[in-house]
Amino acid sequence: MTMSVATRTRSDLETRLLPIADRYRGRKGITIPLLADLQREMGFIAPDAVDFFAKELDIPAAEIFGVATFYAQFHLKPRGRHIIRVCRGTACHVRGSLKILESVKEIVGVEENQTTEDLRFTLEPVACLGACGLAPVMMIDTQTFGRLTPDMVKGILDRFE
Structure with missing residues (x-):
């Protein structure tokens, strides 16, 4: 009917x-x-x-x-509950941001500009986070994490459910 x-x-x-x-x-x-x-x-x-x-x-x-x-602020796909931004600026690059980015990708299991299947994380490399004195830097949501080493990444990500 x-x-x-x-x-x-x-x-x-x-x-x-x-x-x-x-x-x-x-x-x-x-x-x-x-x-x-x-x-x-x-x-x-x-x-x-x-x-x-x-x-x-x-x-x-x-x-x-x-x-x-x-406009970059609009997204055509669902995004994660937590947005991970890894700085790719010059200071961060010189101090190892590529290793930080690779560590994040390995831990969360997604490539750049992708979202995990469970919608927990979206990974976005960015040109600069404006925290050059803390290089290398990543942000998760509004929290900034600086002077990173690859072995610090998992512990930081584990804080975000």
Whole structure:
């Protein structure tokens, strides 16, 4: 038996996203704040959510994806609960950040810019963390860890569930 459109219940996705769409309905120049709200709600920019907003707000999906892929702060895949950033700046590089990065990759089992299957960690090498005096440096979420050696990495990662 097929439900009619009138009796069909909203999907969980629609229920989560409709309040966001309602905030931007009829407004212009809303793509970046819309994407920020979407990512805050879902943790990433999901293709089905983009399709929902394209229909609800009469914005081409290609335009929404274009903005989402242009700006580095938007993510098209789920990210881990903890974001590991390993500095690749000059001071960190000279002091062994590549060995730190390799140690992280081996311990968590992912490559650069990937997320573990259990969504525990996302690994992001970055150009600079601005803590050159502590080189080599990595950040996990908002915590900075400096003067690292590869044998310190596992103990640090173990603190994050």
